[in-house]
Amino acid sequence: MKSKFIPLILIFIFLITFVIFFKGLRNSNIYTPNTNLKKEVPLFELKSFENNSIIISEKIFEDNKYYLMNIWASWCIPCREEHKFLMKLKKDKRIELIGLNYKDNFKKASSFLKDLGNPYNIIVSDKDGTASIEWGAYGVPESFLVHQNKIIKRFIGPINNKDLLEIEKIIR
Amino acid sequence: MASLIGSYSLSFGLLFSILIIFFSVKNLKDAEILDKKIITFTFIQFFFVVISFFGLIISFINSDFSNETVFNHSHTTKPLFYKISGTWGNHEGSLLLWLLVLTLFISIFLIKSNQQPKKYRIFTLLFQQIIIVGFFIFLIKTSSPFNYIFPKPNEGLGLNPILQDPALAIHPPILYLGYVGSSIIFSSALAAMVTSYVSKEWAKHIKKWVLASWVFLTLGILLGSIWAYYELGWGGFWFWDPVENVSLMPWFALTTLLHCILVLEKKKILTSWAMILSIATFALSMSGTFLVRSGILNSVHTFANDPERGLFILIFLFTLIFLSIFIFIFFHSEKEKLENNFFWLSKETSILVNNWFMMYFLSVVLIGTIYPIFLEVITANKISVGPPFYNKLILPFLIPFLIAMAIGPNLNWVKSDFKDKFYMTIFLIISFLLSAVIIKQFDINFLINTILVSSAFFLFFSTSREFFVKRFRNLSQNIAHFGFSLLILSILFNNIFSNEVITNLKIGETLETEKFTINFENIEQEDEKNFKAIIGKFSVQNLDGSSDILNPELRIYNQPNIITSEADIKTNLLTDKFMTMNYVQNQEYFNIRYQVKPFMIWIWVSVILISLGGFLSFFKKRYEV
Numbered sequence: 001m002k003s004k005f006i007p008l009i010l011i012f013i014f015l016i017t018f019v020i021f022f023k024g025l026r027n028s029n030i031y032t033p034n035t036n037l038k039k040e041v042p043l044f045e046l047k048s049f050e051n052n053s054i055i056i057s058e059k060i061f062e063d064n065k066y067y068l069m070n071i072w073a074s075w076c077i078p079c080r081e082e083h084k085f086l087m088k089l090k091k092d093k094r095i096e097l098i099g100l101n102y103k104d105n106f107k108k109a110s111s112f113l114k115d116l117g118n119p120y121n122i123i124v125s126d127k128d129g130t131a132s133i134e135w136g137a138y139g140v141p142e143s144f145l146v147h148q149n150k151i152i153k154r155f156i157g158p159i160n161n162k163d164l165l166e167i168e169k170i171i172r
Numbered sequence: 173m174a175s176l177i178g179s180y181s182l183s184f185g186l187l188f189s190i191l192i193i194f195f196s197v198k199n200l201k202d203a204e205i206l207d208k209k210i211i212t213f214t215f216i217q218f219f220f221v222v223i224s225f226f227g228l229i230i231s232f233i234n235s236d237f238s239n240e241t242v243f244n245h246s247h248t249t250k251p252l253f254y255k256i257s258g259t260w261g262n263h264e265g266s267l268l269l270w271l272l273v274l275t276l277f278i279s280i281f282l283i284k285s286n287q288q289p290k291k292y293r294i295f296t297l298l299f300q301q302i303i304i305v306g307f308f309i310f311l312i313k314t315s316s317p318f319n320y321i322f323p324k325p326n327e328g329l330g331l332n333p334i335l336q337d338p339a340l341a342i343h344p345p346i347l348y349l350g351y352v353g354s355s356i357i358f359s360s361a362l363a364a365m366v367t368s369y370v371s372k373e374w375a376k377h378i379k380k381w382v383l384a385s386w387v388f389l390t391l392g393i394l395l396g397s398i399w400a401y402y403e404l405g406w407g408g409f410w411f412w413d414p415v416e417n418v419s420l421m422p423w424f425a426l427t428t429l430l431h432c433i434l435v436l437e438k439k440k441i442l443t444s445w446a447m448i449l450s451i452a453t454f455a456l457s458m459s460g461t462f463l464v465r466s467g468i469l470n471s472v473h474t475f476a477n478d479p480e481r482g483l484f485i486l487i488f489l490f491t492l493i494f495l496s497i498f499i500f501i502f503f504h505s506e507k508e509k510l511e512n513n514f515f516w517l518s519k520e521t522s523i524l525v526n527n528w529f530m531m532y533f534l535s536v537v538l539i540g541t542i543y544p545i546f547l548e549v550i551t552a553n554k555i556s557v558g559p560p561f562y563n564k565l566i567l568p569f570l571i572p573f574l575i576a577m578a579i580g581p582n583l584n585w586v587k588s589d590f591k592d593k594f595y596m597t598i599f600l601i602i603s604f605l606l607s608a609v610i611i612k613q614f615d616i617n618f619l620i621n622t623i624l625v626s627s628a629f630f631l632f633f634s635t636s637r638e639f640f641v642k643r644f645r646n647l648s649q650n651i652a653h654f655g656f657s658l659l660i661l662s663i664l665f666n667n668i669f670s671n672e673v674i675t676n677l678k679i680g681e682t683l684e685t686e687k688f689t690i691n692f693e694n695i696e697q698e699d700e701k702n703f704k705a706i707i708g709k710f711s712v713q714n715l716d717g718s719s720d721i722l723n724p725e726l727r728i729y730n731q732p733n734i735i736t737s738e739a740d741i742k743t744n745l746l747t748d749k750f751m752t753m754n755y756v757q758n759q760e761y762f763n764i765r766y767q768v769k770p771f772m773i774w775i776w777v778s779v780i781l782i783s784l785g786g787f788l789s790f791f792k793k794r795y796e797v
Binding site: 007010011014018020021022023024025075077081 | 462482486490493494497501545546549550728733735
């Protein structure tokens with residue numbers, strides 16, 4: 001009795017384990033949040049970075065164009081890394097870059113742009129970080145591709161070459 | 173060039189597997205003695221893998237970026253030492269290392285086993301060849317270290333900076349010696365079952381392999397733990413991270429096996445235990461490789477994430493498991509009924525008790541590690557199992573385990589009564605009073621901590637006494653058990669007495685707490701070959717008037733561009749002072765984590781003592797009374 005039952009149970013348990021592991025392998029481990037996609041852009045009213053004038057979000061995104069809203073800060077190291085890709089993207093006339101300067105110091109941010117170049121068409125400053133929260137940002141840097149007042153793609157972390165190609169594919 | 177040679181040697185090595193298997197099967201039928209050709213072929217196979225391995229090392233040293241592995245994991249600005257250690261700091265190279273150790277060990281096995289029956293040796297070789305062929309195919313088909321890139325890139329992508337560390341450079345080879353050593357135990361146990369050679373002689377012969385694997389596995393885990401302590405900057409030595417767990421599980425199985433083999437060497441009992449544990453140790457090592465390499469787990473060890481590779485190891489692993497189950501069912505017979513009369517108070521019983529405790533700890537870790545995978549597949553829920561789970565399930569059971577460990581080794585074989593009742597009672601009382609006094613000083617959970625600490629003290633005292641009573645008899649066992657009691661004591665004190673502050677400070681600011689004052693003096697920048705360092709200068713004033721200077725670092729590596737935080741640790745015999753520094757989302761402030769961890773160094777020392785025990789036992793003829 002014992003000698004027949006135990007092996008069968010053992011084999012059965014291991015078979016189940018195999019199936020579970022097999023299915024587990026198929027599951028992707030990379031978690032991409034789907035929130036905010038295809039949603040209307042959150043509204044904001046912020047001061048312009050250069051001259052304290054008030055800029056409202058409806059004005060920014062009103063044209064039938066593609067916009068990349070990039071959340072950045074001079075203290076953020078990965079922002080330096082992604083900056084060269086933003087500069088590349090600047091040359092593309094089909095897209096407008098909006099900078100959201102996050103919890104930053106005006107002097108330092110200006111010298112950041114002076115050193116590395118200014119890729120943005122408009123920069124607004126988000127002194128207390130509330131606008132970024134409204135947009136559901138996870139951290140700095142983060143970028144949102146916007147078209148017809150809708151977020152169509154978000155990029156968490158610094159933009160890289162692969163993201164650049166993806167953007168070019170979308171706006172083509 | 174070196175890559176090309178390496179690549180061809182690999183294929184030749186695989187070819188020799190076929191020859192070895194062919195001649196072994198032939199030899200099994202015809203001759204009385206082992207064919208010399210088989211041994212020669214095994215050596216040649218080993219030789220080819222060595223060439224292949226050196227081919228990869230040379231490609232790394234020369235920064236030959238036409239080799240894909242080198243391109244992905246190396247960089248010209250990397251110091252030579254890390255270029256070499258980068259060879260096994262990646263998926264492909266580490267598998268080549270597995271293969272290297274596999275072939276090395278089977279060669280050593282063939283030399284060392286010349287006193288053993290021919291059939292047993294050939295079967296061991298055959299089973300080992302199944303594993304070797306599996307790894308050859310895995311390496312060549314799915315993860316060749318010698319893929320060619322054209323055109324040749326000018327620069328490599330660089331080695332992950334957290335892997336650029338001396339402890340981590342030797343951690344994989346040592347751990348692999350332990351893992352792969354268990355493959356020999358596995359093959360030999362299967363062979364012993366097939367040839368009905370499970371006996372005292374077998375136990376005596378395989379004991380050396382068990383001990384060697386066990387020592388390497390212990391040291392390998394220790395090195396990984398030390399690395400995690402100062403490099404990851406989490407301020408602890410064990411995080412119950414899945415990848416740590418998969419190295420701990422074979423350790424539990426192997427430790428249990430070690431004790432079974434010691435019994436088996438004396439009396440032919442516990443054979444089923446020994447067989448199942450031999451299989452389990454290797455199966456657990458392999459599943460470790462599967463879990464880590466397939467990317468099925470989320471962990472700090474973010475390695476390759478390639479389902480095809482995972483699938484291969486999974487199928488291979490389960491083939492081996494089913495093969496061993498079949499062999500166990502059909503060949504293993506328990507002919508131990510006659511001798512199987514356990515008296516309740518004897519060394520055998522206490523080893524059996526030890527086995528069951530070990531199996532319990534093993535299952536807790538196993539469930540904690542793979543249950544999240546099961547749950548995610550079945551219900552699509554993501555959970556993570558953390559330290560509280562392990563602490564709650566393991567700590568209470570440590571108490572009887574420690575007490576049994578203090579009493580067990582003093583018992584006789586077969587039948588025994590409590591000797592030294594007097595001493596034991598005295599020790600028990602002293603331990604309890606001592607712990608009660610210590611724990612009373614602190615405002616913490618009194619009951620459980622007192623009992624835990626007293627049982628650890630109890631083991632500590634009784635093993636300390638053994639040094640005087642038995643002197644050099646059983647020195648190895650005593651050192652290992654003493655080391656274990658020291659380990660548990662240090663871990664408990666480390667947990668109970670540690671102090672931590674996490675705060676944001678800017679330069680010039682001071683933080684005062686009841687026990688110390690931290691002053692952030694300034695920061696300095698330094699440029700190294702492959703990274704830029706930002707070094708913080710902190711002075712910490714303690715209550716007793718002494719002060720420490722701590723210099724935690726932030727390193728900005730150039731290739732790949734990653735920031736790592738290097739802890740600064742001031743170690744002395746009693747406490748470790750540990751500080752890390754991180755960027756915060758505001759330029760002036762740094763996030764500071766300062767910890768005072770008592771008895772940290774004793775955790776490392778005690779693990780070294782434990783392995784020293786195993787090491788000494790390696791040179792001993794026979795396990796004594």
